[in-house]
Amino acid sequence: MPPDLVNSPEAPVERSGSPALRMVNIEKYFGLIRALTNINLEVGRNEIVGLIGDNGAGKSTIVKILTGVFPPTSGELHIAGRKVDFRRYNVQSAHAHGIETVYQDRSLGEKQVLWRNFFIGRQIVNGLGFIDVKKEKAIASEIMLKTIGFRGKGITVDSHVSELSGGERQGIAIGRAMYFEADLIILDEPTVALSLKEVAKVINFVHKIKEAGKASIYISHSIPDVYEVCDRFVVLDRGEIGASIPKRDISLRELDEFLLEFAHGRKDKERA
């Protein structure tokens, strides 16, 4: 591992105009406790960034700032080149800015049919607010077939979410985010509690995000998964960015070893 990589400035794989996302000197305090320190993070227009870090490293704090759950204490956020006004930034306006989040378990209404899940919150309605069911179903089945590649298997737009496996559910959530022109899809531990086979499906869906030319932040504890899908790995450590490593500079084994060393080095520092 060349040492200069560890603290190298952000270097997105691709650049076309302004990046999908740019966090500048973001800091977040909860009371006196500093959760994030000096976060400078860029995500390119068609880049999949893996966010790696222990529990409490600040991953979910970053997600919550990006999705408008709460504002940072200081710092700037630029989405597609536009600076975000945190006083008027919330969950709805995050959607409007093209940021969609796929959570482990908070993305779909389980007892509802799939086509309703695709359009909840942004239904196709007439002047009186009645839903155009035919159109919604047609689009939903197109998303399932073309965007996420659901074929056969007896799953239709009329299936209930409860009939789907965990991986298929994440596929629906990802497909929905892609259809609604999300420029940046945040995947917050989408593979927790899934079987290996289901994880493979989710990985496949993430590849489709890349193919569709969109950006993503992928958060996971599983390093092999992160390595498989991401273009760059950002290691978060106690609220600071510890390293940013492009995939082309590192193999899975090296990444694994690096993270281990990184964790040990931290302990040594603590002892000292």
Place this chain on the structure above:
Amino acid sequence: MNSVRAFFRFLGQLEGFAIAVVLAVLYLVLIFAAPAVFTRPLIYISFLETVPPTLIAALGLTLVITAGEIDLSFPAVVSLSGFALSWGWKTFDPAYGAWIGIALALAAGALVGYINGLMVARMGVPSIMATLAANFFWYGISILLAGGLQVTLKGSEDNFVHSLFVGRVFGSVPLQAFWSLALAILLWFILNRHKFGESIMFVGDNANVARVMGVNVEATRIRLFALHGMIAAFSGIIITLDIGVFYPDQGNFLLPAMASVFVGGTSIAGGAGSIFGTFFGSYVIGSLAAGVVATTISGYWVQVVEGGVMAAVVVLNAATGKGDFASLFSRFRHWSRREEFRGRGGQGVQEFRSAGVQESRSDGVQGNRPDEL
């Protein structure tokens, strides 16, 4: 066999089909048990007059339960709205006083519901407590305003409003039966085809998901309670007009209305609701008492039979999932397979258990069997 199964699956998907079958079987049994009453139209006409008020309140309650909430305050609204109607009626010239009364009644219902909604959505009071308190409070207000007395609607038989809402068509069919059917159709479209209804389902399913997906959860809850308040007020208007008298206790059908919703297949868990299940469920619940009395067995049996039928139907609902006949068949296959397994090695306690399984299986196969009557 496949086409038979497909046919049953199709039937299972028809909303309220299971409970409609229960209703048909119930009337069939009553025709044999009390032919003198149930082979003549009069008893059915009387059901069409007595069931609609409960039915109307139960339809609104179906939406509330679908949203994962409960509203125990509608009996008070039925009372309060009846008083508002009678007040408008006697205070102004009956020609337009009736309309003022109706407007007041609906406004009172919406206000009570809106306050319920505020308590539940804004202050986070669990709806069962908020609406229980509201029921006592607004019922008390109704008694206070009326001085504990009933109010007669003078000349109601000749009033246009009377003939519009509770008059008779085709000789003797009560109009409120059509109004309640129209309301059922309207609410079906609102729940299943309108943005608001979809919000209701997602809020009842998982409010966190709904919120993340951009549904305004609080506004949905407040609007829903206000809507149910207006629907309950409509029920009160129908009762008061039909009898021609307001009396404070006229909304005394909380439990039958709730039973109608659950018998119709709507789950207390929220997330899904069956409007037409409630529709047929109300007629099942509303027909039992008169049906039992007509069979000339002692009137003391009425509640026993009512409770038994309700329990049987909700057990059947739970066994078939969403009142879906196709899943009933798959359950039957599942049970019969277990039976084979036990046949080989099962003894003692297992045999005892399988006897229980067998019993419920025969229940399932015959579909809904109120022939226990």
